[in-house]
Structure formats: C-alpha cells, structure tokens
Amino acid sequence: MIVRFLHHPRLYKHIHKKHHEWTAPIGIVALYSHPIEHVFSNLVPVALGMVYIFLFLMPNIILMCVVSSLEI
Numbered sequence: 001m002i003v004r005f006l007h008h009p010r011l012y013k014h015i016h017k018k019h020h021e022w023t024a025p026i027g028i029v030a031l032y033s034h035p036i037e038h039v040f041s042n043l044v045p046v047a048l049g050m051v052y053i054f055l056f057l058m059p060n061i062i063l064m065c066v067v068s069s070l071e072i
C-alpha cells in the first residue's frame, strides 16, 4: 500500500524513482531506496509488527504458559 502511494507522480520523481534504478528482481533491492522510503516501507512495518507482538501476543503467550503450568 505504501509503495502504491509512492507511485504518485509527485512522490515518484523525488522519492521512489531511486528504488527503480536497480532492475534486478531480488529482495535485497528493497534496501536500495530513498531514506524516507526506507523508513516508511522497510522500518515502520517491522516496528509495528514488533509492537503487535509485545502488546497482544506476548500477554497471551505468558497467560497460556501460566495456565498450562497450573493444570499440571
């Protein structure tokens, strides 16, 4: 969704064009990008995933561990 937004003509010329200079279809090319694109396409999604894990999944995992240890 962020990449689609970066294809807007005003943003593409200044931010996303650098990413398309490299034509090899390999994953590491995602890192070859403008710093603004790198933050919003590569770093923020990973950080949000970590926030999700620590806020929502970790309490459930800890609760399951506690409950399963009590049942033994």
Ligand SMILES: [Zn+2]
Pocket (backbone or CB within 6 Å): 003, 007, 016, 019, 020
């Ligand atoms: Zn693109």
